[in-house]
Amino acid sequence: MKDIILVVKLIRMKSRFLICLSALALLVLIAVQFMFVSDTYVTKQKQFDARYGTLAREALRDFNNQDFNFAFDSVLYLLDNLALEYQFPDPDSIMKPVAGAFNEIMASYLEPQDFMKEAIRKAGENPEFTYLFHMKELFLIDAGYEQQVYPDSLLFDPPPNGALLVGAYTHERNFFRISYDIYINFRNRTQMIFKEMWLIMILSTSTLLLVFFVYFMTLKNMLLQKRLSEMKTDFINNMTHELKTPLSTIAVASSTLENRSVIRHEEKVAELSGLIKKQNRHLTELIDRILDIKIWEKDQVRVKRQVVHVENWIRDLTDAFLLERNRDSMELTLEVDFPSETISLDEVHMSTAINNLLSNAVKYGRPPCLINLSVTEHEGFLILSVTDNGPGIRKDELKHIFEKFFRGRESRQRVIKGLGLGLYYVKQIVEAHQGTILARSDPGKKTEFIIKIPLSNGHFTG
Numbered sequence: 001m002k003d004i005i006l007v008v009k010l011i012r013m014k015s016r017f018l019i020c021l022s023a024l025a026l027l028v029l030i031a032v033q034f035m036f037v038s039d040t041y042v043t044k045q046k047q048f049d050a051r052y053g054t055l056a057r058e059a060l061r062d063f064n065n066q067d068f069n070f071a072f073d074s075v076l077y078l079l080d081n082l083a084l085e086y087q088f089p090d091p092d093s094i095m096k097p098v099a100g101a102f103n104e105i106m107a108s109y110l111e112p113q114d115f116m117k118e119a120i121r122k123a124g125e126n127p128e129f130t131y132l133f134h135m136k137e138l139f140l141i142d143a144g145y146e147q148q149v150y151p152d153s154l155l156f157d158p159p160p161n162g163a164l165l166v167g168a169y170t171h172e173r174n175f176f177r178i179s180y181d182i183y184i185n186f187r188n189r190t191q192m193i194f195k196e197m198w199l200i201m202i203l204s205t206s207t208l209l210l211v212f213f214v215y216f217m218t219l220k221n222m223l224l225q226k227r228l229s230e231m232k233t234d235f236i237n238n239m240t241h242e243l244k245t246p247l248s249t250i251a252v253a254s255s256t257l258e259n260r261s262v263i264r265h266e267e268k269v270a271e272l273s274g275l276i277k278k279q280n281r282h283l284t285e286l287i288d289r290i291l292d293i294k295i296w297e298k299d300q301v302r303v304k305r306q307v308v309h310v311e312n313w314i315r316d317l318t319d320a321f322l323l324e325r326n327r328d329s330m331e332l333t334l335e336v337d338f339p340s341e342t343i344s345l346d347e348v349h350m351s352t353a354i355n356n357l358l359s360n361a362v363k364y365g366r367p368p369c370l371i372n373l374s375v376t377e378h379e380g381f382l383i384l385s386v387t388d389n390g391p392g393i394r395k396d397e398l399k400h401i402f403e404k405f406f407r408g409r410e411s412r413q414r415v416i417k418g419l420g421l422g423l424y425y426v427k428q429i430v431e432a433h434q435g436t437i438l439a440r441s442d443p444g445k446k447t448e449f450i451i452k453i454p455l456s457n458g459h460f461t462g
Helices: 002-064 071-087 100-107 113-121 188-198 200-257 267-297 310-324 346-362 409-413 421-434
Strands: 129-144 145-151 164-172 174-187 306-309 331-339 343-347 369-378 383-390 438-442 445-455
Touching: 002 113, 002 164, 002 174, 002 188, 002 200, 071 129, 071 174, 071 331, 071 346, 100 129, 100 145, 100 174, 113 129, 113 174, 188 200, 188 438, 200 267, 267 369, 267 438, 310 369, 346 369, 346 383, 346 445, 421 438, 421 445
Parallel strands: 331 369
Antiparallel strands: 129 145, 129 174, 164 174, 306 343, 369 383, 383 445, 438 445
């Protein structure tokens, strides 16, 4: 037994180690994928900037080399006159700051933008961008005179992040000198880059999702195996205890029978012999239950249906159940309302299922133990309901109570005997009749088990 417990502990330690190692590997994979995608994005960004920056600069150079372009000369002429006005202002006039006036005129000159867009389209590309003028320096000049008017207290906003520098210029006329940069800012730059990365993004995302799925399923299976291992350990402990009790009784009775003084008393011999037979029968039942697990798992049990008069069957069953137990320790209420009278089912197996539910009600019911067994017919189903006044079942345990070897916290705390097989058998028997079973619990008050067996499956009326 100690060896089994040690093996279970080693398995648990190994499971925790594998879970932690898998989680670490998953985090490393996420980090690697993130770095890979980030590096790819940066590379694509540089390629994007290089491609469109080159196209824009070539287009702007072609624009400036055109002999028929006189519009910009007109702008410079206008700025020259404006600079003269600022050097010799009219005292009665209200004028904008000189840098602001220059910036407004230069920013409104958008002919290069249209030329660049057309040139880029001819190259087979069709991005949407904005033409930006950014002033660096502005001087008002005259013979022997020079005054810097920008940068000053009026500072213009820098170009937005990601804007491409496509030209840097300095122009000097009679009364001013200006230095400025030309930028283009793509409105959907990020979307265009990600569009080029669509295959990489899909492969990266698919890889992560696949790894997440494998990790989740592995973790789920490991936790399931861990829980099953704990349940089996609990089963072995319970089984050991269950087997030791009758074996100890048989050993004591056998030793007593060896006493010559006891042999002379026939009544005492008969009593001890009956005790041995009883405990032997109990041992046989325990062994049969363990063997039945494999039979149910391999689906070797087949229900043998026969026509059963429901009310007579249920009343005989409850009478036998009460006869085997102390009637004073419990109160069993029977309600039967079954108009069809008979049904086709396996009486032996279904009686076992009902007995298991009633036995559980006695085990867990609070004294005085109140049990209600209801048998009704509803919408083509035989409805069997067993309700007790026990402490109820915790919500997190309800979904596991029909699993083999499972025993709730209440049964462990109160040291209630059992192998964790009773409800497992009940579920198997009900499903073999194409029926369903569910449990409802009101913690601290009651638990109700409801069995539904279809009447249409082999139903006969009496």
